Amino acid sequence: MTVHLIHGIHATHGGSTAKLATYLRAMGHDVEVHSYGYAFASTSALPGWTNYLNRRRAEKCAKRIKDGDSVVCHSNGAAVTYLVQEPPLRTLKDVVLIQPALDRDAVFHNTERVLCIYNERDDLVGLSSILPGNYWGAMGKLGPDDSHHNVEKWDSLNPPRGLPFCGGHTDMFEKANIGAWATTIGTWLHNKE
Numbered sequence: 001m002t003v004h005l006i007h008g009i010h011a012t013h014g015g016s017t018a019k020l021a022t023y024l025r026a027m028g029h030d031v032e033v034h035s036y037g038y039a040f041a042s043t044s045a046l047p048g049w050t051n052y053l054n055r056r057r058a059e060k061c062a063k064r065i066k067d068g069d070s071v072v073c074h075s076n077g078a079a080v081t082y083l084v085q086e087p088p089l090r091t092l093k094d095v096v097l098i099q100p101a102l103d104r105d106a107v108f109h110n111t112e113r114v115l116c117i118y119n120e121r122d123d124l125v126g127l128s129s130i131l132p133g134n135y136w137g138a139m140g141k142l143g144p145d146d147s148h149h150n151v152e153k154w155d156s157l158n159p160p161r162g163l164p165f166c167g168g169h170t171d172m173f174e175k176a177n178i179g180a181w182a183t184t185i186g187t188w189l190h191n192k193e
Helices: 016-026 041-045 049-062 076-084 123-128 175-190
Strands: 002-006 030-033 070-074 092-098 111-118 151-155
Touching: 002 016, 002 076, 016 030, 016 070, 016 175, 049 076, 070 076, 070 175, 076 092, 092 175
Parallel strands: 002 030, 002 070, 070 092, 092 111, 111 151
Antiparallel strands: none
16 A cells, blocks of 8 residues: 655645655655645636646546555645545545645545544635635634544644644644654554554
């Protein structure tokens, strides 16, 4: 199984999820870092444009993802991952959503387990939920709704397992926080229960 890292909208080439790679590899995970290219959030104001582009990004990422692989994604990367696991693309083992820019009721049907990391200080995904015609929503701010059978929720303002407190949209990727969060995510991916 490979763990695929899919970045957020402005975080290509080493930003956000790519910072997890060293830690996950040290834990024995086979890791592949994706870069779907730089995207301008300003174009998201055009109804349907973000979903159109994300569908193309998902098709690009799915070419390197095999059924049964796992994905760790951030922000818009969660919207891309959501489309990757929609039929007929891929069935995923585990997905870790970090501050996901997704509607709270987005359901991962073709994924065994999902971990959603969110916090109420993430105003960026809160604002994205008001834009028309796309999958973006406030899951990264409020967490998923309670209808998901395969989703575990972690509030990074009240973090579990002794993890450092993280507010906002990208605090997890700061130097003081990344090691502890990456190690805990890697352990969660190893845990098959």
